[in-house]
Structures are given as structure tokens and as C-alpha cells.
Amino acid sequence: MGRVIRTENISTERNRLMKAMAIALRELGKQAGFSSQARDLAAFIVLALENVAASIEASVLPWEKRDYWLKADRFRMDWAWVQPIAKQMRAALFSDDIGEVAASIAKLAEKLQSVDVSPKHRLGTPWVGAWEKLQSEENKLNGAHSH
Secondary structure, three states: OOOOOOOOOHHHHHHHHHHHHHHHHHHHHHOOOOOHHHHHHHHHHHHHHHHHHHHHHHHHHHHHHOOOHHHHHHHHHHOOOHHHHHHHHHHHHHOOOHHHHHHHHHHHHHHOOOOOOOOOOOOOOOOOOHHHHHHHHHHHHHHHHOO
């Protein structure tokens, strides 16, 4: 098998995730109660935040190789909010703490205020099935820790 060539860069993917999270927040706001769709939306947001967090390190590596330490550190600081919200929301989802999920969503909504999403976006509904994916990820993590 040949090597995998990524056709889009990390920041493009990060921007897509930010827009998808903004859309998911909008959808979550329309939910009455914490339905299975609301749980999918919240789980998708956790997964998206975790992907954004991972993309931060991947973005700064080339800068650090060129000794652009200040640029790398500033970038990390600008995105330092991502990981704590992801952890808080993941824990809240698995402990069924809807109040804590709401608190995480409020923090995230504040951070995503500037994300502009066209009403005619083509991102679809990437959150469908996200709760199952998050659960299976969590089970793998817990399975790895119990050995």
C-alpha cells in the first residue's frame, strides 16, 4: 500500500471542526430535554474538541523544528481552552451530569461566538452515531487501563 497523502492541511480540518461544533451547538439549543439526539450532539462536540486539541500539537511541531518557540507557545495558549472543556464534557456525559454538560456547552458557546457558519453549509449531520463512537472509545480506554 502506498503512503497516505493528506490533501487538506490541519488548519482546514480544525476550521471544519469548529464550524461543525457551532452547528451542533445550534442544534443542541433546539432540543427539548436530553434526548438521544442531544446525547449524540454532545458526544460529537467532545470528539471534535479532542480532535482540535490533537491538531494543536500537530500544528506547532513544524514551528518548533524551526525554533519558532514564541509562535508555538502563543498558539498553544490561544487554544488552551479546548482540552479542559473536552475533559469536563466527556466526564459529565459519562456521569449523566446534565448540569455539567450544560456548563461545558456554555463555555464552548462563548469560544465559538466568532465562528461564522453559512445557513447553506454542506457539513451535514456529522454527530449522528457520535454517542456510540464515544462509548466504544471510552470502553477501549477503560479496557486498556484494567489490564
